[in-house]
Amino acid sequence: MGLQQSPPTxxxxxxPSVAARxxxxxxxxxxxxxxxxxxxxxxxxxxxxxxxxxxDLVTKEDAERxxxxxxxxxxxxxxxxxxxxxxxxxxxxxxxxxxxxxALEAKFPGLELVLFExxxxxxxxxxxxxxxxxxxxxxxxxxxxxIPRKRGPGVIKCDLLVVNKVDLAPHVGxxxxxxxxxxxRVRGGRPVIAxxxxxxxxxxxxxxxxxxxxxxxx
Ligand SMILES: Nc1nc2c(ncn2[C@@H]2O[C@H](COP(=O)(O)OP(=O)(O)OP(=O)(O)O)[C@@H](O)[C@H]2O)c(=O)[nH]1
Ligand SMILES: [Mg+2]
Numbered sequence: 710m711g712l713q714q715s716p717p718t719x720x721x722x723x724x725p726s727v728a729a730r731x732x733x734x735x736x737x738x739x740x741x742x743x744x745x746x747x748x749x750x751x752x753x754x755x756x757x758x759x760x761x762x763x764x765d766l767v768t769k770e771d772a773e774r775x776x777x778x779x780x781x782x783x784x785x786x787x788x789x790x791x792x793x794x795x796x797x798x799x800x801x802x803x804x805x806x807x808x809x810x811x812a813l814e815a816k817f818p819g820l821e822l823v824l825f826e827x828x829x830x831x832x833x834x835x836x837x838x839x840x841x842x843x844x845x846x847x848x849x850x851x852x853x854x855x856i857p858r859k860r861g862p863g864v865i866k867c868d869l870l871v872v873n874k875v876d877l878a879p880h881v882g883x884x885x886x887x888x889x890x891x892x893x894r895v896r897g898g899r900p901v902i903a904x905x906x907x908x909x910x911x912x913x914x915x916x917x918x919x920x921x922x923x924x925x926x927x
Contacts, residue, residue: 728759728820729923730810732799732836732844734863737829739849740873742771743906744915745824749780751916752822757924759822760785760813762806764795766828787813795828796835803840810840821924832861843923845915849874854883857892864892869918870901875910 733741745761752759761781763771765788772788775781787809791798798805810823825841827834836844846867848856851874857864864870870892878885885903892901900918904911921927 728810728814729822729843730825730841731822731919731923732825732827732841733847734799734827734830734834734836734844734867735847735871736831736849736852739829739847739852740871740904740906741826741829741847742774744845744847744871744873744904744912745775745826746778746780747904747906747909747912748824748916748919749778751912752919753781755916755920757822757920758817758820759824760787760817760820761824761826762787762789762809762813763826764789764791764798764806764828766791766793766795771826785813785817791828795830796833799825799827799840800835800837803837806840822919830863832856832859832863834863835866843868843919845869845871847871847873850878850883850885850888851881853881854888854891857888857895860895865896868900868922869915870896870899871904871911871915872901873904873906875903876905876908 735741765771767790769788772786775786776783789805789809806825814820844867846863875885889903902911902914
């Protein structure tokens with residue numbers, strides 16, 4: 710629910726949230742946490758009041774990494790242990806994630822945005838709109854330039870497709886321009902942004918997309 714939007718109907722028992730909620734999904738190791746690490750200083754500079762929920766299988770690895778990073782107040786990072794398939798807790802039954810978002814909102818009144826990182830999953834993974842208002846799917850060039858062509862629901866249905874690790878393209882035999890063109894084609898022209906989460910390339914554009922889609926929609 711963006712700040713200027715009325716809350717949509719949530720699943721039974723879920724409290725309508727005030728902060729906008731954004732999902733970040735994608736295959737294992739594509740750079741979801743790295744994208745969040747790169748976004749943190751950009752969102753802070755823009756004055757966005759935000760918090761993060763991470764999902765891992767049976768650990769709190771990503772949450773601990775973010776808490777230790779020194780980039781953000783550790784209290785603003787919560788962890789959900791998915792236990793089983795990562796998509797279960799972001800799609801079929803997002804109760805744990807909704808509760809984690811609600812707890813952060815209760816702890817930080819005035820929170821504008823909660824980012825939910827899914828555990829690494831496959832190309833079929835998607836987010837429930839009971840949990841998020843808008844979601845990003847992160848793939849990387851090292852996964853192969855045929856990934857967009859495979860038309861996984863994650864690639865097709867997300868609001869923003871991020872193609873990360875563009876610096877690796879020459880090393881893995883990927884022609885970046887063709888991969889991006891194909892990604893745009895299979896998505897019918899919906900947004901695709903190329904990033905290098907380690908150097909910061911494309912991160913301002915991702916922050917722009919977040920701002921215009923859910924924080925300050927026109
Ligand atoms: N070269 C390069 N490496 C990257 C980039 N983004 C992330 N990495 C590296 O890729 C590896 C995986 O990054 P993570 O951010 O942990 O990926 P993730 O999607 O959060 O992984 P899971 O949560 O385990 O699914 C790390 O070693 C990162 O340093 C990038 O743009 N370029
Ligand atoms: Mg991660």
